[in-house]
Amino acid sequence: MSTLPKFALVGAGVIGTHHAKVMGELADRLSLVAVADVDIDKASALSAEHAYPSLTAALAAEEIDVVVVCTPTGLHGEIAIEALSAGKHVIIEKPAEVTVARTDEIIRARQKAGTLVTVISQHRFDPSTEQVLAAIAAGEFGRVTSGIASIDWWRGQSYYDSGGWRGTWELDGGGALMNQGVHTVDLLIAALGRPVEVFACTGTLAHERIEVEDVATGVVRFESGALGVLHATTAAYPGLSARLQVHGDRGSAVIDNDELAFFHATPAGSAAEERFMGTNRVISGGGAPTASSNPGMLSDAHRRQYLNFLGALAGTEELRVDLETNRQAVAVITAAYESSRTGKPVIL
Numbered sequence: 001m002s003t004l005p006k007f008a009l010v011g012a013g014v015i016g017t018h019h020a021k022v023m024g025e026l027a028d029r030l031s032l033v034a035v036a037d038v039d040i041d042k043a044s045a046l047s048a049e050h051a052y053p054s055l056t057a058a059l060a061a062e063e064i065d066v067v068v069v070c071t072p073t074g075l076h077g078e079i080a081i082e083a084l085s086a087g088k089h090v091i092i093e094k095p096a097e098v099t100v101a102r103t104d105e106i107i108r109a110r111q112k113a114g115t116l117v118t119v120i121s122q123h124r125f126d127p128s129t130e131q132v133l134a135a136i137a138a139g140e141f142g143r144v145t146s147g148i149a150s151i152d153w154w155r156g157q158s159y160y161d162s163g164g165w166r167g168t169w170e171l172d173g174g175g176a177l178m179n180q181g182v183h184t185v186d187l188l189i190a191a192l193g194r195p196v197e198v199f200a201c202t203g204t205l206a207h208e209r210i211e212v213e214d215v216a217t218g219v220v221r222f223e224s225g226a227l228g229v230l231h232a233t234t235a236a237y238p239g240l241s242a243r244l245q246v247h248g249d250r251g252s253a254v255i256d257n258d259e260l261a262f263f264h265a266t267p268a269g270s271a272a273e274e275r276f277m278g279t280n281r282v283i284s285g286g287g288a289p290t291a292s293s294n295p296g297m298l299s300d301a302h303r304r305q306y307l308n309f310l311g312a313l314a315g316t317e318e319l320r321v322d323l324e325t326n327r328q329a330v331a332v333i334t335a336a337y338e339s340s341r342t343g344k345p346v347i348l
């Protein structure tokens with residue numbers, strides 16, 4: 001009998017289908033034993049023999065070690081908590097939940113269960129991100145002074161009309177900043193440290209029938225004194241890129257659509273040394289650019305995050321993204337919404 005960890009996937013939509021593909025690629029490391037979706041046809045499309053209408057039904061029928069939560073965001077908590085209460089490990093799609101309070105409920109359930117929970121933040125596993133964070137940790141950017149997280153994407157009205165949950169506070173938790181921007185906000189936090197204050201303005205300018213924003217702008221002050229700019233929109237036709245800029249007094253980097261577009265660092269304790277565009281493609285793996293602005297073309301980074309999770313499960317590596325990590329991004333984003341509503345800065 002197979003001793004591979006047994007995975008159940010809950011939510012067989014756009015990203016659930018990508019998870020099923022990644023799990024197929026990792027068939028020598030894990031086994032997908034159940035797919036659950038309230039729309040049973042979607043579950044059956046990913047697993048003809050082991051499709052279930054709910055996590056509850058899957059848990060009753062199969063032996064499961066890990067539950068992967070790919071439902072609309074506002075349902076992540078209830079499904080993750082059901083899995084944790086049954087003693088399972090959990091992988092949750094981003095963002096962890098729609099509010100900090102609901103993220104904290106999952107954190108409490110995880111503490112009780114004592115199992116592993118990771119939240120997907122696949123761009124932390126991009127070689128470009130790893131290089132920039134390693135340079136910051138090594139002091140090669142000197143004092144990190146500022147950063148910009150900018151997502152200038154386009155989503156047509158049909159995108160918001162494609163699922164009743166999209167563009168709602170209850171299930172999407174927000175618009176361009178929460179759904180599309182959370183990855184880049186998470187990377188800004190990874191680079192600049194603990195956020196302490198947020199001031200923001202948001203608007204709904206190019207879409208109808210949505211409760212949430214399609215443009216968000218804001219500023220974040222970090223504990224270190226560093227300052228960050230937030231810009232997230234799904235109203236930038238035809239859709240450009242997800243971009244992170246990080247600046248310090250000895251180095252700067254720009255990551256554009258997951259690729260290093262600029263990198264200049266000064267190794268600590270040595271004479272000034274420069275690395276420029278041109279070497280970057282080699283450093284970042286040289287692969288074809290991944291189109292972050294195109295949800296149909298997801299990068300290989302989910303697989304890398306799965307490998308980290310499997311390493312943590314086997315006790316051979318540290319889990320690199322946990323609930324507390326993603327909670328910081330949810331806190332910044334929900335503070336931006338509160339600031340926009342009240343017209344005042346929000347202290348975190």
Ligand SMILES: NC(=O)c1ccc[n+]([C@@H]2O[C@H](COP(=O)([O-])OP(=O)(O)OC[C@H]3O[C@@H](n4cnc5c(N)ncnc54)[C@H](O)[C@@H]3O)[C@@H](O)[C@H]2O)c1
Nearest residue numbers: 011012013014015016037038039070071072073093094163
């Ligand atoms: N990491 C990424 O790059 C990325 C990309 C896209 C989406 N996401 C995240 O993934 C989540 C899902 O997004 P999506 O675009 O795949 O949505 P989707 O609407 O395509 O899929 C959601 C699926 O969940 C099912 N579902 C709803 N309630 C359920 C329940 N109680 N039990 C079981 N199944 C249920 C729906 O029937 C649907 O098939 C969101 O949290 C989103 O933010 C992450």
